[in-house]
Amino acid sequence: GSHVANITGTDPDGDTLTYSIVGGADSAMFEVVGNTLHLATGVSADYETKTQLAVQLQATDSDGLIFDKIFTVSVPDVNEAPTDITLSSSTMEENSATGTVVGVLSITDPDAADTHSFSVVSGTGSSLFEINANNQLVVKSGAMLDYETLANPTVTIRTTDSGGLSFDKTFTVSVTDVNEAPTDIALDSLSVAENSAGTHIANITGIDIDGDTLTYSIVGGADAAMFEISASGDMLHLAPGVSADYETKTQLAVQLQATDSDGLIFNKNFIVSVADVNEAPTDITLDSLSVSENSAGSHVANITGTDPDGDTLTYSIVGGA
Secondary structure, eight states, X not given: OOEEEEOOOOOTTOOOOEEEEEEOTTGGGEEEETTEEEEOTTOOOOTTTOSEEEXXXXXXXXXXXXXXXXXXXXXXXXXXXXXXXXXXXXXXEXXXXXXXXXEEEEEEOSSTTOOEEEEEEESTTTTTEEEOTTSEEEEOTTOOOOTTTOSSOEEEEEEEETTSOEEEEEEEOEEEOOOOOOOEEEESOOEEETTOTTOEEEXXXXXXXXXXXXXXXXXXXXXXXXXXXXXXXXXXXXXXXOOOOTTTOSEEEEEEEEEOTTSOEEEEEEEEXXXXXXXXXXXXXXXXXXXXXXXXXXXXXXXXXXXTTOOOOOOOOOOOO
C-alpha cells in the first residue's frame, strides 16, 4: 500500500488529466489515487523475488483523448531479519565429551547473501551447550550431559545478520541414556562380635544411577577368606565355621564388588571391627603340686590363671574330695 510516486502529465491544451493503470506485467500490484501511484492495498514488493516492476499508465484529457506510457519501478533492497534456524540433529548421548557435535546450524534469510552469527541466549541447557566456529552446536567445555538429571534440555539460539537483525528459536536436545557403572556400595553395619561363627554382619546396598539390579561378590581384602555373601545375595556374613577373635585381630579387611546387568563394576574396601566379648578364663595352674605332711597352714603353691581377655581373676575353692 505504499506511496510510489506523484504523477504529472503534459497536455498542449492545458487540459486537466485523469490517470489510470492500463497494463504492464505487474499492473495488478499498483493502483492510482488521484494523481499518485501507490502499491495496491495489501501488496508489497519483494526485492528477492523481483527487482523491477512494470506498469503502464494512461492519461486521459477532458475530451477522452489518451496517452499511454510504460514505467519501470525499481525495488531497492531492504535488509530483512532471518526467518528460521534449523539444527541438523538434536540427539546426544549422555556423558559425551566436551566439543562433541550435537548438530549443524543453518538459517533461512530473505537476503540470501547475508552473513550471520549464532549465540546461545537461554534455555534449561544453556550452560551445557555452545556454538563453535563452524556453526555447530557442541557440548560446552566442562559441561556434562546426564540423562538421569536432565533428559531433554532446551536451548534457545539466536542468529544475527550483518545488519543487526536477529531471530530466536528454541530447540530441545534429546539426551539418550547410556548404562553407567555402579557408584557406591554401603553396609549397614561395620562390626561383628568375636566368637560368633558364620554370623550375619551387614545388609549390602548399592547405588546405580540407572536403577540396575546389582549383584555383589567378595573380590579381595586381607581377610577375604573369612567372609561370604549370603544366598540371597545382599548380606555379608562370616563364612561357615569361621569366627573372629578380638584378641587375635581387632579389624578385618574385605573388598566387595557390585556388578550391574551389563557387567559394569564398582569395588569398595571395608574395615569390619571385631567387638570384644568377655570370655571365661581357660586355665588355672599351680606352680607346685606337693606339700609336706604335718605342716598345718603351710604354703602349697602360687595360683595363676589364663584369661583370653587379660582380666584380673579371683580364685576360690569350689570342690574336690
